Amino acid sequence: MTELFGIPVQALLGQLMLGLVNGSFYAILSLGLAVIFGMLNIVNFAHGALYMVGAFFAWMLLNYAGIGYWAALLLAPIGVGLIGVVIEKTMLQWLRQLDHLYGLLLTFGLALILEGVFREFYGSSGLPYDLPDVFRGVFDLGFMMLPKYRVWVIVMSIVLCGATWFMIEKTRLGAYLRAGTENPQLVQAFGVNVPLLITFTYAFGVGLAGLAGVMAAPIYQVSPLMGSNIIIVVFAVVVIGGMGSILGSIVTGLALGLIEGLTKVFFAEASTTVVFVIMAIVLLLRPAGLFGREK
Amino acid sequence: MKRHLKTSAIALATATLLGLCVTPLQAQQGKLSGDSVKIGVLTDMSGVYADYGGPGAVAAAKMAVQDFGGKMFGKPIEVVNADHQNKPDIAKNVTQQWFDRDGVDMTVENLNSAVALTVQGLAKEKNKISIITGAATARLTNEDCAPGNGIHYLMDTIALSNVVGKAIVKDGGDSWFFLTADYAFGHSLEKDTGEVVKATGGSVKGAVRHPLATTDFSSFLLQAQSSGAKVIGLANAGGDTVNSIKAAAEFGLTKKQNLAALLMLLTDVHALGLNTAQGLYLTEGWYWDLNDESRKWASRYEAVMKKKPNSNHASVYSATMHYLKAVQAAGTDDTAAVMKKMQETPINDMFAKNGQLRPDGRMVHDMYLFQVKKPSESKGAWDYYHLKGTIKGEEAFQSLANSRCPAFKK
Numbered sequence: 001m002t003e004l005f006g007i008p009v010q011a012l013l014g015q016l017m018l019g020l021v022n023g024s025f026y027a028i029l030s031l032g033l034a035v036i037f038g039m040l041n042i043v044n045f046a047h048g049a050l051y052m053v054g055a056f057f058a059w060m061l062l063n064y065a066g067i068g069y070w071a072a073l074l075l076a077p078i079g080v081g082l083i084g085v086v087i088e089k090t091m092l093q094w095l096r097q098l099d100h101l102y103g104l105l106l107t108f109g110l111a112l113i114l115e116g117v118f119r120e121f122y123g124s125s126g127l128p129y130d131l132p133d134v135f136r137g138v139f140d141l142g143f144m145m146l147p148k149y150r151v152w153v154i155v156m157s158i159v160l161c162g163a164t165w166f167m168i169e170k171t172r173l174g175a176y177l178r179a180g181t182e183n184p185q186l187v188q189a190f191g192v193n194v195p196l197l198i199t200f201t202y203a204f205g206v207g208l209a210g211l212a213g214v215m216a217a218p219i220y221q222v223s224p225l226m227g228s229n230i231i232i233v234v235f236a237v238v239v240i241g242g243m244g245s246i247l248g249s250i251v252t253g254l255a256l257g258l259i260e261g262l263t264k265v266f267f268a269e270a271s272t273t274v275v276f277v278i279m280a281i282v283l284l285l286r287p288a289g290l291f292g293r294e295k
Numbered sequence: 296m297k298r299h300l301k302t303s304a305i306a307l308a309t310a311t312l313l314g315l316c317v318t319p320l321q322a323q324q325g326k327l328s329g330d331s332v333k334i335g336v337l338t339d340m341s342g343v344y345a346d347y348g349g350p351g352a353v354a355a356a357k358m359a360v361q362d363f364g365g366k367m368f369g370k371p372i373e374v375v376n377a378d379h380q381n382k383p384d385i386a387k388n389v390t391q392q393w394f395d396r397d398g399v400d401m402t403v404e405n406l407n408s409a410v411a412l413t414v415q416g417l418a419k420e421k422n423k424i425s426i427i428t429g430a431a432t433a434r435l436t437n438e439d440c441a442p443g444n445g446i447h448y449l450m451d452t453i454a455l456s457n458v459v460g461k462a463i464v465k466d467g468g469d470s471w472f473f474l475t476a477d478y479a480f481g482h483s484l485e486k487d488t489g490e491v492v493k494a495t496g497g498s499v500k501g502a503v504r505h506p507l508a509t510t511d512f513s514s515f516l517l518q519a520q521s522s523g524a525k526v527i528g529l530a531n532a533g534g535d536t537v538n539s540i541k542a543a544a545e546f547g548l549t550k551k552q553n554l555a556a557l558l559m560l561l562t563d564v565h566a567l568g569l570n571t572a573q574g575l576y577l578t579e580g581w582y583w584d585l586n587d588e589s590r591k592w593a594s595r596y597e598a599v600m601k602k603k604p605n606s607n608h609a610s611v612y613s614a615t616m617h618y619l620k621a622v623q624a625a626g627t628d629d630t631a632a633v634m635k636k637m638q639e640t641p642i643n644d645m646f647a648k649n650g651q652l653r654p655d656g657r658m659v660h661d662m663y664l665f666q667v668k669k670p671s672e673s674k675g676a677w678d679y680y681h682l683k684g685t686i687k688g689e690e691a692f693q694s695l696a697n698s699r700c701p702a703f704k705k
Contacts, residue, residue, distance in 0.1 A: 014517045022511055116341075123602075124345035125534060125566035131545070138547045144517060147545045219545070220510050221537055221566060225343065229510050264514035269477050271514075272506045 014144035015261040021150045023257020024157035025212055029230065030237040030249035031161055032208035035168070038244030039181045039201045042092060042103040048231025049111035050206045052224060054080045054213025056118060059129050059222045069132040072214050080210025084203040092202065093195070111227070118224035126221025135218075153215055160208070161250045168246060177201060233272075236279045242292020252290065325368030326627040329398035332372045334360070334615060337386060337414060338404045338429065340378035343508050343534040346562045348406040348429045351608045354599050356403055359615035367622060375399065379410050381507070386410040387417060394421040400628045401426060401618055404611050408432035408480030415445040422630050426618065428610040431455060431532070431558055432483040433693065436657045440700035443634055445656045449610040450580050452480070454691040455557050456488035458578040458662050462684070463526055463555055464495040472524035473502035474515055474539055476531035484530040484557050500524040509535060512542040520548055532558045537566050544571050560605040564679045569670040572679075576666055581606035581646055582680050585663075588645040603677040613646035614658075651688070655700050659688040 029051060036044045057076035061067040067075065087110065095102045135149035168174035180187045180194045188194045213226075220226055237256055241248030256275055263274045282290060336356045338348040353376045360372045375397070379386040386405075393399035394417065402418070405411045406429025418425035419441035426446045427435060433451040435441075471492050475481040481504065489499045500522045503515050516539065519527045527548070529539050536556050543549055556563075559577040583593035583603050592612070596604045621636035622628050642650030642660070650660035665680040673679060695703055 008521065011517065011521050014521075015514050018511075018513045018517065021513075119341060119345070123562075123566075124341065124343060124349070125347075125537065125562055127566065128541075128568035128571065130568075130570065145520075145547045147547070149545070150513075219541075221534065221541065223534065225508075225534075226510065229508060261514055265518070268503050268505060268515065268518075272509070 010143035019258040019261025023254035027253030034249040036205040048227030049114040052227035054210030081207035084206035126223030242289025248291025437699040460491035468526035469497035
């Protein structure tokens with residue numbers, strides 16, 4: 001067997017593949033965060049909790065209403081998006097003029113409340129969500145067995161990230177959004193309903209988190225803690241990519257997934273820390289992040 | 296402080312009132328420090344191990360106090376609890392406060408091996424009693440033993456590896472690779488199981504260590520897969536074990552290799568669902584469906600907690616009850632006197648038959664080998680295990696002669 005740095009190439013390829021899968025989750029979640037931060041200037045700490053709620057919605061749909069994975073893929077993000085509308089309309093909109101810190105504290109509090117409520121009712125061990133039948137089984141890639149479902153996750157995330165980037169950067173709606181955040185008064189004067197746009201953006205951002213939750217449900221346990229496990233890493237991704245940078249969050253998400261995968265081969269104990277080491281280095285060298293613009 | 300004063304005031308008032316109305320017959324003689332018996336349940340109330348111990352452990356301790364009658368020599372028995380969040384430093388602060396200021400006489404549960412080692416050390420220093428149920432590291436009765444203060448009640452890494460390790464190697468699973476949680480407990484379990492495997496004629500091909508509370512195990516499993524070992528030993532617990540097993544099933548690892556969950560409790564099987572967990576071998580010290588007594592207690596617990604108890608919850612009840620009976624028999628809550636009584640009296644309840652507390656702190660009782668049922672064999676929620684064998688306490692646990700505890704080393 002060929003070896004690279006004392007590690008069989010097969011193992012290395014396998015880890016890179018898995019890194020890509022994890023990176024896909026990071027990318028979707030950090031994308032939502034970046035959109036919200038870029039447009040609303042809110043550091044949405046409730047993102048992880050809403051990702052968890054998305055997974056729980058999928059579980060509830062299946063277990064209480066008999067509605068399967070495909071419908072959940074559509075319904076759960078809509079549900080989470082509606083929660084987003086409520087949060088934005090009743091709470092966040094009052095904080096827009098204040099310092100970032102207030103939004104951060106509010107959403108952090110919301111995250112703790114959501115987690116606590118779900119833990120109270122469903123316990124902390126999590127609940128099983130079975131794979132849809134289509135995705136049972138694995139592809140034999142020669143160097144590794146790759147479950148079909150993970151391939152689906154990669155495809156979905158690339159499509160989603162691409163579509164979001166396209167919508168914000170290339171469409172009229174996206175142009176309104178970008179203009180609305182730059183100079184809300186002026187855009188309003190042109191007859192665009194800016195508050196509605198902002199509510200829509202928040203709902204869309206957390207809807208993405210909900211969608212990631214549904215996609216994660218068959219892989220991980222549907223557990224109240226799943227959000228807090230991942231959110232810190234996702235924040236690191238956003239910071240490394242540059243706060244509010246959409247392309248930055250997508251590229252960084254995938255890249256950090258790969259780096260994490262490699263760390264698991266060379267020094268597994270550090271696999272949860274490596275992201276933060278990179279974050280510290282990036283912040284020292286480029287405080288605005290790799291893709292961010294200094295203001 | 297204010298709260299403490301308030302509780303003391305209430306305790307005092309209750310005691311005075313009781314003092315007025317006890318008849319001579321009830322007023323047994325007994326000396327209690329702080330005029331009450333205070334039990335501290337220290338556990339993970341909200342993290343990865345909250346279903347493993349958590350609120351269920353607190354409920355079990357309260358059930359024991361209630362069944363005992365709620366009073367000791369006419370004085371109140373109190374149960375307090377705290378969430379250590381799986382952090383030894385928090386555990387240390389809480390326990391120190393309990394022992395020094397709040398008059399806690401005994402702490403029970405103390406899951407997470409890193410926490411347990413801290414708490415037992417503190418109990419030794421302050422001459423209090425710590426009863427550890429949820430934590431598994433065998434260091435508690437070996438290198439870090441605290442004879443006279445620390446009790447290790449439910450199981451340990453040696454017993455777990457003895458039972459599952461031997462059974463699997465004898466069944467042909469003679470080469471092992473470990474997936475280990477990177478802290479005291481995981482290291483202990485990996486080491487002890489490795490020794491059993493080698494002693495029974497098997498070999499250990501390697502190990503990979505993952506941080507506590509990892510969500511994605513696929514990378515680690517890939518390494519386990521390429522090791523070519525026949526058996527992948529999961530030296531982790533709770534959510535980590537559940538996620539490892541899920542990922543192993545997803546990656547088709549179980550087709551060529553077998554998984555051995557070294558520490559898995561009923562609550563974990565429930566979380567996984569029988570579809571994924573079926574066929575797994577595991578060791579536990581207790582199961583709710585063992586006999587009439589266990590079934591009866593489990594249904595009482597279920598009435599409170601709305602789910603069946605696991606062996607950890609049952610052992611918290613048993614340990615608390617054994618402690619209370621010992622205080623009663625000794626006529627005092629003095630640590631040495633109570634420990635002596637606890638060692639003299641065999642434990643016979645719904646949890647253990649002829650359980651024996653050894654001088655090194657090890658509670659020796661029978662262990663069970665279970666196999667998880669197929670979905671078609673299960674009669675419903677919580678009906679998960681086939682009993683595959685009962686292993687006598689003396690065989691399952693390390694003998695006192697082999698102990699690495701300095702006080703008993705020969």
